[in-house]
Amino acid sequence: MIPVNPERFLADLHTLRSFGAAGxxxxxxxxxxxxPDIAARRWLAQQYADAGLEVAxxxxxxxxxxxxxxxxxxxxxxxxxPEGGWLDxxxxxxxxLELARAGAAAGVPISTVSFxxxxxxxxxxxxxxxxxxxxxxxxxxxxxxRDGVSFDEARARxxxxxxxxxxxxxxxxxxxxxxxxxPWLYEAGEAVGVVSDIVGIRDMTMTFEGEQxxxxxxxxxxxxxxxxxxxxxxxxxxxxxxxxxxxxxVWTTGDVELHPGSHSIVPGRCSFSMxxxxxxxDRLDRMAEIIRTAAAEVAxxxxxxxxxxxxxxxxxxxxxxxxxxxxxxxxxxQVPGRWRKMQSGALHDAASVGRLMPVxxxxxxxxxxxxxxxxxxxxxxxxxxxxxxxAEAATRLA
Amino acid sequence: MIPVNPERFLADLHTLRSFGAAGxxxxxxxxxxxxPDIAARRWLAQQYADAGLEVAxxxxxxxxxxxxxxxxxxxxxxxxxPEGGWLDxxxxxxxxLELARAGAAAGVPISTVSFxxxxxxxxxxxxxxxxxxxxxxxxxxxxxxRDGVSFDEARARxxxxxxxxxxxxxxxxxxxxxxxxxPWLYEAGEAVGVVSDIVGIRDMTMTFEGEQxxxxxxxxxxxxxxxxxxxxxxxxxxxxxxxxxxxxxVWTTGDVELHPGSHSIVPGRCSFSMxxxxxxxDRLDRMAEIIRTAAAEVAxxxxxxxxxxxxxxxxxxxxxxxxxxxxxxxxxxQVPGRWRKMQSGALHDAASVGRLMPVxxxxxxxxxxxxxxxxxxxxxxxxxxxxxxxAEAATRLA
Numbered sequence: 001m002i003p004v005n006p007e008r009f010l011a012d013l014h015t016l017r018s019f020g021a022a023g024x025x026x027x028x029x030x031x032x033x034x035x036p037d038i039a040a041r042r043w044l045a046q047q048y049a050d051a052g053l054e055v056a057x058x059x060x061x062x063x064x065x066x067x068x069x070x071x072x073x074x075x076x077x078x079x080x081x082p083e084g085g086w087l088d089x090x091x092x093x094x095x096x097l098e099l100a101r102a103g104a105a106a107g108v109p110i111s112t113v114s115f116x117x118x119x120x121x122x123x124x125x126x127x128x129x130x131x132x133x134x135x136x137x138x139x140x141x142x143x144x145x146r147d148g149v150s151f152d153e154a155r156a157r158x159x160x161x162x163x164x165x166x167x168x169x170x171x172x173x174x175x176x177x178x179x180x181x182x183p184w185l186y187e188a189g190e191a192v193g194v195v196s197d198i199v200g201i202r203d204m205t206m207t208f209e210g211e212q213x214x215x216x217x218x219x220x221x222x223x224x225x226x227x228x229x230x231x232x233x234x235x236x237x238x239x240x241x242x243x244x245x246x247x248x249x250v251w252t253t254g255d256v257e258l259h260p261g262s263h264s265i266v267p268g269r270c271s272f273s274m275x276x277x278x279x280x281x282d283r284l285d286r287m288a289e290i291i292r293t294a295a296a297e298v299a300x301x302x303x304x305x306x307x308x309x310x311x312x313x314x315x316x317x318x319x320x321x322x323x324x325x326x327x328x329x330x331x332x333x334q335v336p337g338r339w340r341k342m343q344s345g346a347l348h349d350a351a352s353v354g355r356l357m358p359v360x361x362x363x364x365x366x367x368x369x370x371x372x373x374x375x376x377x378x379x380x381x382x383x384x385x386x387x388x389x390x391a392e393a394a395t396r397l398a
Numbered sequence: 399m400i401p402v403n404p405e406r407f408l409a410d411l412h413t414l415r416s417f418g419a420a421g422x423x424x425x426x427x428x429x430x431x432x433x434p435d436i437a438a439r440r441w442l443a444q445q446y447a448d449a450g451l452e453v454a455x456x457x458x459x460x461x462x463x464x465x466x467x468x469x470x471x472x473x474x475x476x477x478x479x480p481e482g483g484w485l486d487x488x489x490x491x492x493x494x495l496e497l498a499r500a501g502a503a504a505g506v507p508i509s510t511v512s513f514x515x516x517x518x519x520x521x522x523x524x525x526x527x528x529x530x531x532x533x534x535x536x537x538x539x540x541x542x543x544r545d546g547v548s549f550d551e552a553r554a555r556x557x558x559x560x561x562x563x564x565x566x567x568x569x570x571x572x573x574x575x576x577x578x579x580x581p582w583l584y585e586a587g588e589a590v591g592v593v594s595d596i597v598g599i600r601d602m603t604m605t606f607e608g609e610q611x612x613x614x615x616x617x618x619x620x621x622x623x624x625x626x627x628x629x630x631x632x633x634x635x636x637x638x639x640x641x642x643x644x645x646x647x648v649w650t651t652g653d654v655e656l657h658p659g660s661h662s663i664v665p666g667r668c669s670f671s672m673x674x675x676x677x678x679x680d681r682l683d684r685m686a687e688i689i690r691t692a693a694a695e696v697a698x699x700x701x702x703x704x705x706x707x708x709x710x711x712x713x714x715x716x717x718x719x720x721x722x723x724x725x726x727x728x729x730x731x732q733v734p735g736r737w738r739k740m741q742s743g744a745l746h747d748a749a750s751v752g753r754l755m756p757v758x759x760x761x762x763x764x765x766x767x768x769x770x771x772x773x774x775x776x777x778x779x780x781x782x783x784x785x786x787x788x789a790e791a792a793t794r795l796a
Contacts, residue, residue, distance in 0.1 A: 182615035199614065203661055214769060215650040216597065216675050216743035217580035222767075227651055234629050252613040253625055254656065254663050261653045263601055263671040273661040277614050345614035371612060 002102045002110070004391045006384045009098040012047070013383070016040060016078065016094060017086045026086040027374025032079040032117035033061065033154040040078050044093065044114055045161065051101035053111070056166050059137060061116040061158040062127040064166050065100050067109035072397055073171040074099050074110055074390065076178060077118035077127070077349055085179070085376025089118055091364070091383065092177040095390050102391070108398045111171060115349045122151045128352035131168070173323050173358040173397065176350045177390050179378055183369030184342060191335040191385040193342040193363035194327045198351045199248070200284050200316035203275040205309040206295055210302065212260065212268030226270035227258055229302045236294040244286050248343050251276040251287070279316045279343050317351045320358030323397065327360055330392035335385050362390055400500045400508070402789045404782045407496040410445070411781070414438060414476065414492060415484040424484040425772025430477040430515035430524075431459065431552040438476050442491065442512055443559065449499035451509070454564050457535060459514040459556040460525040462564050463498050465507035470795055471569040472497045472508055472788065474576060475516035475525070475747055483577070483774025487516055489762070489781065490575040493788050500789070506796045509569060513747045520549045526750035529566070571721050571756040571795065574748045575788050577776055581767030582740060589733035589783040591740040591761035592725045596749045597646070598682050598714035601673040603707040604693060608700065610658065610666030624668035625656055627700045634692040642684050646741050649674040649685070677714045677741050715749045718756030721795065725758055728790035733783050760788055
C-alpha cells in the first residue's frame, strides 16, 4: 500500500478547515470563489507544488496536482455550502493530496484535483460539468448566483491562477472519497461504503391554475381551488408510486407557492416543485409518466390549467466495475466485514467525470446522518480508515 | 313608498365611481383614507348637507347624514379594495343617500352612513367595529397597514372633518344593501336576496415542524417531512367534515409556506392558513374540534411539533326578524317570485352594527358572481330593484 501518513492527513484536513472557519462547531463558510475558497485553493496549489506535482488550474478554477505521465486521478471539491460542514468534499480533496504526495514519494504516479463550485453557487457541480463537457464554458458564464453575480465575473477573481485547460486523457480513472451524508453506515457501525451507482435526478416545477375567488361567498362545489387540485395530485401519485418504487427511491415536494396567498381568498394558482431520484433510468421515466398522467387527470377533473417547467434530467451513473472491485477488495482488506455496497442518493463530481473516464466512489460514515450543516462530523478513526481503503485501492490500480 | 328617484340614484352611483376610477372597466381604487376615499367622503357629506341632513363624522372617519329625532339608519361603506369594483359597499351608501334624501323631502326621517375601512386596510370592518365597541379606538390605533402606516396616522388625514362620536341610541335599526359577491342570484335570474344571517368565521395559522434534510440521501421512511404531514392533515379533515358540514359551509387553505422552500431539501416546516365559515356557531366549534384533533393526531403519528396561532373567532350574526320581515314583504311586493332568503358568506358592517341595534341586509345579483375585482358589475335594472325593495321596507318600518 502507498505509505500514506494518517497524522499528516488529519492535520491537513484541520488546516483546510481554518479557511472560512464558521466559529460554530467545526463548520465552515467557504462558498465557491469567496475569499476563503480562493485562499484555500492557493494553499492547496502550494501543497501540490511542495509534493513535486505540477500545478494546473483550469479556466473554472478547478485546481489539479499532476503526476508525470498517465495516472489515476483522486479528489473531490473544497468549496462548501453557505453553511457547510468541515468534511463534505474537503475530505476527498485531502485524501487526494495525501495519496498524490505519498505516491510521489513512493514513485507511484497519482494525480489529484479540487473541482470548483460543486455545491452549486452557480449550478450543480459546475467545475466538473464544464471539464467533462456536460456544460460549455460559454453556457456556464451565463449562470448567475442569488445576488446577481455571473459565473463569468466570479471566476475572473481567480484569473491570475489559471494555467489553462487540463487534458482528461492523461488520467486512467477517477476515485472520489466523500462523507455519506445519510445515516446508513453510521447506524450500522460500518467503516466505509463502496458506491455502486449515483442516482439519477428528475426535477421540475408544476403549476395548477384555477380561479381565484372569495373564500366566504364561493361554495365548495363551485370552487376551482388550485391548492385542492395539488392535494388531489399528491394523493394520486403516492398511490400509484407504490408498485413502482424501491426502498431507495425518493421523491420530494420542497417548495409550494399559492397565489395570491391570502387566508380569505380561494387560491387561483398553485406552483410546486417535484423532484425524484432513483438509480434506474427506466424507473425514473415510469415515475415521470405517472406524474404527468396524474397531473393531467387532476387538471381535467378539476377544470384547472396545468403547466410544467422544463424537466431537469440527470441520468444515473453506474460506477466502473474494475475501480469498484479495487475499492471492494481494499475495503475487505482494511476493514473486513465492516463495509457495504451502497447507492449514492446525492450528486457528486464523479457523476460528471464519469463521462470522461472510469469512476468510483468511497463513502465514510456521517455521525447522525447530518450534512450540509455546521454540525456535520465523522469519527477520526473512520476518516483514517477511508484514507487507507482508498490508498490500498489506488495501489491495486497502479 | 318613499318617493326614491332611480335616475338620480344611478347618477350618484356613477359620480361616486369617479373618485378613484381605475380606468379599467368600471373599477375603482379607493382604499380607506386614500386621497380618492377622503374626497368621496367630502362629496358625500355635501350631499347629506344638501338634503337637509345633519352631517356627523366620527373619530374613525365614518360619515353620517342624520335625520332629526330617532330614525332608521341605512348605509354601508364607500372605501374599496386596492383593486375594487364600483358597487360593493358603494351601492349601499348611495341607496342610503337616496332613501335619506327622499325621506327628508317626504317627511320620513331616515339617517344614512358610510363606514370607514370596511375593506380592512387596517383590520376588518374597522370603522363599524370601533363604533359598535367590538374594538376600542385605542386598540384600533395600534393597527398597521402593509406599508407600516398606523391607523392613528391614517385617520389623522381626515381629522378636520371629524365632529365627534355619534350616539347609536338615536337609531331604531340598520339596513344595509350590498352586492351578493357570489353567483346564486345571478344564475337563478332573481332580483334580490334577503339575508337570513351573516356567517361566523374561524381563522388561524397552523404549523407542523419536522426535520429539514437532504432530498437525495434521506429515505422516505426516515423523513419528517412537514409538507407530507400537512397533506395527511388535509385528507383527514376532508374525510371528517363530511357528516358535519352543510352545502353552505366553506373551508379554505389560502396560504402555505414551506421552509426552507428548496427543490432539493425535505421541508422541515410547513405553515398554512385554515379558515372556515358557517352560519351556526355549534358547527364552527365542531369543525374547530375536528381540525385540532386531526392536527394533533398527525403530529403524533409523524413525529412533528404542532403549533397554532390564536384563532380569530367572529360569531354568526342572525338578522333581526322584524327588519327581515319588512325586507321580505317589500321584496314580494316589488319583485314577486324573483327573490330568495339567503345566507351571507361574506362579512359586512351589519355584523358589527348588530351589537348595537336590530340589523338586516339586502343583496342584489353580481354578474358572474365576480367581486373585489375591476370586472365586478350588476345590471342597472337590478340596482334599481334593490333600491325600491329597500325603500318599500324602510317605508313599512317608518
